[in-house]
Amino acid sequence: MEDLERRFEELADLMDEFGLVEAKLSGPDWKLLLRKGNATAPNPPLTATQVGPEHGLAEPLQEPEPEVELEEDGEPILSPMTGVYYSSPSPKAPAFVREGQEVQEGDVLCLIEAMKVFNEIVAPRTGIITKVLAKDQDLVQTDQELMVLKSE
Secondary structure, X not given: OHHHHHHHXXXXXXXXXXXXXXXXXXXXXXXXXXXXXXXXXXXXXXXXOOOOHHHOOOOOOOOOOOOOOOOOOEEEEEOOOOEEEEOOOOOOOXXXXXXXXXXXXXXXXEEEEEOOEXXXXXXXXXXXXXXXXXXXXOEEOOOOEEEEEEOO
């Protein structure tokens, strides 16, 4: 009997350790259900409440991004992912590109940090950066315009 009590205590300790409130165990000719809790009544079921205009819905968290007027032959460089925009490889280093700068196909334009990985955004073709739209350490969304590249 002492061995059985010790096993129950071990099971109770394991339930505490892993935050379990119920454990079911069974063998070929036995079943055991351990349930922890107090002697109070169970919690009442949760009910959903519909929220409508009469409840005064909050304003949107962010204003939509203003649409950018692009030059006729300017191509927007879009973020391929959601992440943090960095204009340079380190805080004290110069920016990869500036407005008016000529870039070659494959040149690094900026970095997007997503899930602690820095992803290089490269120029899809040769041209001139006419406008940088994102600011350093901005949170950018997928397909957000980062800068504008004009053909030479």
